[in-house]
Amino acid sequence: MFCEFDIFQAALIKRFVPLFDRILVERFAPEIKTKGGVLLPEKSQGKVLEATVLAVGPGARNDVCFIILVWL
DSSP: OOOHHHHHHHHHHHHOOOOTTOEEEEEOOOOOBOTTOOBOOHHHHOOOOOEEEEEEOOOEEOTTOOEEOOOO
């Protein structure tokens, strides 16, 4: 169930636009339980290397002030 803070946070992220050639990502949550139901401690979970792109900046500018687009 969402609380008011979660809804406010989601609306804030939708309005957020990164500058230049930056991107905003949200990492996936690490697996806490195995398929057998065993709970994993934080040290053995490892770092999550997958994420969802939430926002992309317009691009960087070169020496002549042309915008270089971001390619994902």
